[in-house]
Amino acid sequence: MSQPESAVADAQAGGRAQESLAALAERYGLRRAIARPSLPAYLRQLWDRRHFIVTYATSKNVSNYSTSALGQLWQVLTPLLNAAVYWLMFGVILAQSKHIQNYPAFLITGVMVFTFTQRTVTGGAKSISGNLSLIRALHFPRATLPLAYAIQELQVLGWSMGVLIVLVLVTGEPISWLWLLIPVALVLQFVFNLGASLFMARIGAFVRDINQLLPFILRTWLYASGVFYMITERTAGLPSALRWALEFNPAAAYIEFMRDLLIYQRFPERWAWVTCTFWAVFAVIGGFWYFWRAEERYGRG
């Protein structure tokens, strides 16, 4: 059976018409390849891939620094240098520090907490569009990728937190029992980051220009999040709705939460708990659902 143009050779060999291929498939229980799994099934698949997620995140961290001479040390140096630049800019040149007690600690906490969210969101936006070859080669729940990027940033944060705590101690703040709540704050923020990065992953996969635009959006967010200034102080004479909006901003809420624990030694107020929890739950449910809805379309077309 080597007749040319034998496009339907098998079917014709059986004396079948072309449509019957579908019937044949049904008879043997063959299914069409492309379909989106249900949400519970998708979560199960994702859980089955947990080892890949963690290994991928760790491997990316290792390979990122493998070409530089100082290697993994950059995980500590990068946050330190960042904090130094901002301190020079806002603490010395613009002399913000007059109004705020222990400005270096105030600033560094803000920068580190914001950087965590910023880096996760940036990574998430690239997680699909930057891994098209992987998506086009292997089958796995695509949420694996934004998840792996978020965990990668969590690993980086481990180092930054160490630096942060040392710096806060150096600036003269005492160790407090409240520091035991730091992991809680980080978990809430991580869950929020995860949701935001899943959301951005879908946007980044289909709107190719977002990676050009994202740095500007994130910088605007940085300036609006009270990293360099105190929101309550700056909005003193302004309508309270504005202050409300600024304080409800998730980045600002996580920053304030962390400052309460690390610097002011006070138990965060109830609104801070509510805001931080609300954003975490809202982002992760919304982001996950939004990402899952386009599952079968990633890496196509």
Place this chain on the structure above:
Amino acid sequence: MADVMQEPLSEELSNVTVGTPTVIVDDLHIVYKVYGAANKKGNAANALSRIVRRQGRPEMKEVHAVRGVSFVANHGEAIGIIGRNGSGKSTLLRAIAGLLPAHKGAVYTNGQPSLLGVNAALMKELTGERNIVLGCYAMGMSPTETREKYDEIVDFSGIGDFIQFPMSTYSSGMGARLRFAISSAKTHDVLLIDEALATGDREFKKKSKDRIMQMRESAGTVFLVAHNLDVIEETCNRVIWLHKGKIKMEGDPQEVLGAYNRV
């Protein structure tokens, strides 16, 4: 006439149990978009004037890569796909793997066909050891399975002590061997191989051929895209010749390869 199930296989492979269909491709059409195929100068002024005039991006083109392909693949078959560059071979494999959506028609499969494409998950800055673990997890293997297969993968790849060095230090042949060793560590019902056997020395080619035969005997189906026709002749029992997205000829390897070589 006989049922599809009794589709005759070539004589030398008649010892392989011919099973039920594993992959049915029914009048498949694949169209995909290509970005960045502009012939005009791509400067900012042009881009702006396009937006103002509400034109689409001219650098986006549609390619009709597969135009109405149908066939049935059974358990225990190894099917070679040949054709010139751009004839739609790789696109067809990706569609079978469920990684490209059908524009028209459908691909029906039993289980999940997997493309031998683990290299996309590997990182060249990392050592071979780490990459084996990463690759196995990427294919969905559990840590226990990975540990069980680890030594076998190292053995099969035959790269010895280099396993402790980063993959960026490997020669292209060594890299290809490790990749094939990793991806063939998992048992696949339907395995799609795209030009993976092009590199590697004689000994490795023989090993990978044996591995493919072994998979066929365990009643899997193997699809093989290669420009190296020897590999196809030696491993496949059926050959599909694609030309401009259509099947030009299909059947016994010797006949099809003979016709292909005469063109």
